[in-house]
Amino acid sequence: MLKIDMHTHIMPKYLPDWEKKFGYEGFIKLDHHKSGWARMIQGDKFFREINHNCWDPEVRINEYNKFNTQVQVVCTIPVLFAYFAKAKDGLEVAEFLNDDLVALVNKYPKKYIGLGTLPMQSPELAVKELHRIKKMGLKGIQIGSNINNKNLSESEFFPIWEACEKLDLSVLVHPWNMMGKEDMESYWLPWLVGMPAETSRAMCSMIFGGVFEKFPNLRVNFCHASGSFLSTLGRIEHGFNCRPDLVAVDNNFNPRKYCGHFWVDCITHDEVMLEYVLKMQGSKRVTLGSDYPFPLGDLEIGEFINNMGLPQSEVEDIFCNSTLEWLNISKEDYL
Numbered sequence: 001m002l003k004i005d006m007h008t009h010i011m012p013k014y015l016p017d018w019e020k021k022f023g024y025e026g027f028i029k030l031d032h033h034k035s036g037w038a039r040m041i042q043g044d045k046f047f048r049e050i051n052h053n054c055w056d057p058e059v060r061i062n063e064y065n066k067f068n069t070q071v072q073v074v075c076t077i078p079v080l081f082a083y084f085a086k087a088k089d090g091l092e093v094a095e096f097l098n099d100d101l102v103a104l105v106n107k108y109p110k111k112y113i114g115l116g117t118l119p120m121q122s123p124e125l126a127v128k129e130l131h132r133i134k135k136m137g138l139k140g141i142q143i144g145s146n147i148n149n150k151n152l153s154e155s156e157f158f159p160i161w162e163a164c165e166k167l168d169l170s171v172l173v174h175p176w177n178m179m180g181k182e183d184m185e186s187y188w189l190p191w192l193v194g195m196p197a198e199t200s201r202a203m204c205s206m207i208f209g210g211v212f213e214k215f216p217n218l219r220v221n222f223c224h225a226s227g228s229f230l231s232t233l234g235r236i237e238h239g240f241n242c243r244p245d246l247v248a249v250d251n252n253f254n255p256r257k258y259c260g261h262f263w264v265d266c267i268t269h270d271e272v273m274l275e276y277v278l279k280m281q282g283s284k285r286v287t288l289g290s291d292y293p294f295p296l297g298d299l300e301i302g303e304f305i306n307n308m309g310l311p312q313s314e315v316e317d318i319f320c321n322s323t324l325e326w327l328n329i330s331k332e333d334y335l
């Protein structure tokens with residue numbers, strides 16, 4: 001069976017010294033301090049140590065073979081987004097990351113599918129980069145759950161949704177820049193509590209802001225099985241019904257309407273939760289994702305799904321059909 005992992009992160013082995021080039025801090029630098037490993041440094045702060053499976057396509061293909069997974073959808077690591085940068089510098093960072101992805105996809109067309117990065121701080125430059133991304137053969141984009149703390153419902157982002165629709169480019173919304181992170185640094189709370197909330201924030205913003213009504217052909221996938229969105233949908237819907245004066249101000253449709261319209265990945269680490277997600281979404285709107293190569297991901301690339309006793313057709317939907325439809329690509333191109 002074809003298995004496509006649609007939520008994985010990759011980065012170039014070497015990054016320019018953007019801090020030096022642009023003259024201000026915030027950009028990630030890489031320190032290859034020992035063989036096969038590098039430290040990500042932001043300003044003068046250590047961010048994360050990464051392994052060569054973050055940048056070496058061959059290492060990744062070998063690791064994926066162990067779990068019978070043939071194709072990886074790759075996008076950058078959100079800490080590289082550079083939305084904080086001046087618009088033209090943000091564009092330069094995005095261009096660098098996107099060129100690197102294009103080179104990878106061109107070298108391994110059956111193994112890798114690319115999702116580009118946009119300078120979201122400038123919708124005008126983002127639309128320009130979307131056209132370039134399309135021309136170069138990437139299938140979509142990955143964006144953050146908020147853009148410098150602005151919600152995805154802001155009208156300034158509408159031209160980006162419009163261009164994605166027109167250019168037939170898909171969208172992956174990834175949690176990052178977690179709300180409240182300064183107040184909960186211990187216990188990895190930004191990742192364990194903030195990330196699921198961020199994804200729900202993005203989904204509620206897009207739904208209540210009417211983004212899916214204005215752009216009905218926009219194909220959006222939300223990470224980590226929607227974060228806390230689906231598991232709190234009862235509350236969200238009740239809020240919509242009991243205080244429409246607060247909630248239904250830009251869109252009159254019940255939020256439940258959109259289940260099965262957008263896609264979510266299967267990263268739940270929990271069979272019972274995935275059963276619920278499948279019930280809410282339908283198997284054609286749940287995609288195989290892993291968050292590889294990071295430890296909080298499902299590094300057995302969906303192996304647990306094989307043991308859930310699901311009908312084979314549903315497993316096949318999750319493993320490939322849903323992603324093929326989300327990205328509007330053909331199975332034959334990856335066999």
Ligand SMILES: [Zn+2]
Pocket residue numbers: 007008009174223291
């Ligand atoms: Zn991720």
